[in-house]
Amino acid sequence: MKRRDFVRLSVLAAGAPLTIYLPLGVSPARAEAKWKIGFSQVTTIEPWRVQFNKDIEAEAKKHPEVELIITDGEDKTEKQVADVENLIRQEINALLISPKESAGLTGVVEQAIDAKIPVIVLDRNVETDRYAQFIGGDNVVIGRAAGEHAVKLLGGPGAAKGKLVEIWGGLGTQASHDRHDGFHEFTDKEAGIENLLDQQSADWKQAAAYDIMATALRNHEKIDLVYGHNDPMAYGAYLAAKDVGREKEMMFLGVDALPNEGVTWVHNGELTATFLYPTPGAEGLRQAIKLLNGEKIEKKIVLPTMTVTKENADQIMKENGLL
Secondary structure, three states: OOOOOEEEEEEEEOOEEEEEEEEOOOOOOOOOOOEEEEEEEOOOOOHHHHHHHHHHHHHHOOOOOEEEEEEEOOOOHHHHHHHHHHHHHOOOOEEEEOOOOHHHHHHHHHHHHHOOOOEEEEOOOOOOOOOOEEEEEOHHHHHHHHHHHHHHHOOOOOOOEEEEEEEEOOOOOHHHHHHHHHHHHHHOOOOEEEEOOOOEEOOOOHHHHHHHHHHHHHHOOOOOEEEEOOHHHHHHHHHHHHHOOOHHHOEEEEEEOOHHHHHHHHHOOOOOEEEEOOOOHHHHHHHHHHHHOOOOOOOEEEEOOOEEOHHHHHHHHHHOOOO
């Protein structure tokens, strides 16, 4: 089958017309058709990304009509671009992508779209709206939940006081900016809260967060609260504080809430709270199958969040067989 042999199919998505392209000879009614779906993952280093892959693989096993190809961008934009170019050459029927950087992956996403491959963007967006669908958590909402919780922990609205360390995920990712912006909608209203660092990025890595926090501890005698844009970074900051005997002086907030990671750390009292950021893996595959079967899909799906504290961490762990 040549790349140019496609049939055009128009559907409605979120009230707006959406055009998708299916391989010639394959109609939406042919459920027995073998769909080749490519998934470009940015990295498999982070635990949340590992769970992301597990979720999409588990969903794929429920659909024998699907052949799932997963690539690992190894946390490098250029590698992920090459991965997507290779998936295009393999003539996949649909592309799922979770970009490392919004700007850096936009071009190759548009290459896929130009090759008549419908694209579903997961977790982090790209700088075009030509994709078929975006699925992810609302990082602004998650940031707001963290900011509101931080203000509550530091004394409440109008009375909150404390010195704050924020560790960014990545300065080039929209997710990190959204988690920052949502958080500061609440903390910036409080005159008593002082931000000690200016855009210190640990690139979502625990070890890098440890180093940032170790420096902050040397430079500041008093730190009241640490906000990491994900749980591994918050935990890395906790370990840095623990290594100098200061972990009980401050509180630690993270994001992700994987049961065997962030939730467990909250249960252990190492993190004060974390905020659920579910992976879009399983939903992404289900939506791709709907799209290939000619069903209507929404332009955007927002996954829900929740706050995890000592009060509900045990129940979540029990539900996941960890207690």
